[in-house]
Amino acid sequence: MNQPANQIIRRPKINMTSYSLNSFHLRKPWVIAWWSLTFPGFGHMACGSMAKGIFVFAGEAIINQMAHINLAILYSFTGEFAKAKEVLDTQWMLLYCGILVFSIWDSYRLAVEFNKFSVLADRENARITPVNLGVVSMNGLEKRNPRVAMAWSLLIPGIGQLHTAETIKAVFLMAVSAAVIVKSNALIAVGYTAVGDFQQAKTVLDWQLFINIPSFYGFAAWDAYVNAIEINKLFDMEQAQYWRSQFQNAAARKPLPRQGG
Amino acid sequence: MFIVASFNYSLYTELAVTELLEKGLKNEQILAFPMELSEEPREIFDTIHHSDGISMTDAGFILGTAFMTLGVIYGFIWEWGPIIWGLIGLAAGFLLGCLLDYLWGKMKRFTCRSKAITEVIIMVDCQENQVEMVKKTLRGHLALGMSMIP
Numbered sequence: 001m002n003q004p005a006n007q008i009i010r011r012p013k014i015n016m017t018s019y020s021l022n023s024f025h026l027r028k029p030w031v032i033a034w035w036s037l038t039f040p041g042f043g044h045m046a047c048g049s050m051a052k053g054i055f056v057f058a059g060e061a062i063i064n065q066m067a068h069i070n071l072a073i074l075y076s077f078t079g080e081f082a083k084a085k086e087v088l089d090t091q092w093m094l095l096y097c098g099i100l101v102f103s104i105w106d107s108y109r110l111a112v113e114f115n116k117f118s119v120l121a122d123r124e125n126a127r128i129t130p131v132n133l134g135v136v137s138m139n140g141l142e143k144r145n146p147r148v149a150m151a152w153s154l155l156i157p158g159i160g161q162l163h164t165a166e167t168i169k170a171v172f173l174m175a176v177s178a179a180v181i182v183k184s185n186a187l188i189a190v191g192y193t194a195v196g197d198f199q200q201a202k203t204v205l206d207w208q209l210f211i212n213i214p215s216f217y218g219f220a221a222w223d224a225y226v227n228a229i230e231i232n233k234l235f236d237m238e239q240a241q242y243w244r245s246q247f248q249n250a251a252a253r254k255p256l257p258r259q260g261g
Numbered sequence: 262m263f264i265v266a267s268f269n270y271s272l273y274t275e276l277a278v279t280e281l282l283e284k285g286l287k288n289e290q291i292l293a294f295p296m297e298l299s300e301e302p303r304e305i306f307d308t309i310h311h312s313d314g315i316s317m318t319d320a321g322f323i324l325g326t327a328f329m330t331l332g333v334i335y336g337f338i339w340e341w342g343p344i345i346w347g348l349i350g351l352a353a354g355f356l357l358g359c360l361l362d363y364l365w366g367k368m369k370r371f372t373c374r375s376k377a378i379t380e381v382i383i384m385v386d387c388q389e390n391q392v393e394m395v396k397k398t399l400r401g402h403l404a405l406g407m408s409m410i411p
Contacts, residue, residue: 031323038326038330074334074337077334078334078335078338143270189344190344193341198341198342198345199342205343207337210343211330211333213333214333214347214351215326215330217329217351218323218326218351221322225322235270236270239270239275240270240295243293243295246293247291247292247293249288249289252289252291253289254292255410
């Protein structure tokens, strides 16, 4: 802390642009691995590696769709094993194993590495700039209620990330989940369910797509909750730096002066 | 005359102090002490520091997602269909996960901190005739508590 202006920050804690924010903070590696299991790519996104996450996500989405993995899961869990075998495309299915295992392993490893980065950044304690004023956008460290961020993402996956100013993640999650919700006829099924026509709700759904939806809601809500908390902590960290550097003047009069100085 | 006030980390705290400077107090009349909240020792490999002190939601979200997926799948064959069973699964999984986390935390390290934690102490050294102004400014910016040392 209090570094000279020309000294580089070797272990930064945070990078904030006018529309987004990324930071190193401690994460449980097995929780990250779990999100990769629910949908490959989510674990990387939870680590702040959006680019890698989107690529892995797209790979999984294509392979799952071609191999009918979700349908096979559905049939296997409901005991119709013959149907599960019949519906699977073996060639695409073998590709799926690779991408699933890779995403779990790599995101776990990233979480472990980024935790070390986070501890080192805390020790370096480089000064944080609390606002970023761009020409078409502006962003700053703010205090948010994590439960509110979570609630927004439970309404539409990704909208809580818009609240926590992680625009790229928000746009990606909102676009993808909107597409899946509409293409799987989920909202039509909601309508049938609401009027009690459960049989019709079952027939109208595209099950291969629909099974993706729980992971979207779960991940988006968890991620928004955690990030709201982490941004709150960055706010505290930055303000503590400010207090220490500006308002701890050695010349200030103290209520109990030291005796015999 | 010293006035000591406790605050949370908040933009109001910054507004209070800068307002005092604007009203003519000097920088060396104000001392700020950001409190280091006692944290459990850092274990790099298996921890996340939640600002509320305990991790109450990880298991909730994990079980919520898992049970919701199961609810959707078995909604395929069960009477009420996937939407209702999915929502039931989400709620049941989330509650179960939070309960497990709560019990686990209670077992392990649920040393309950009271809700009101002082995060910053601001100490202002001012003249007798400034006391009311300083107190009013601090109180108007969400000071948690205040005390005076004559």
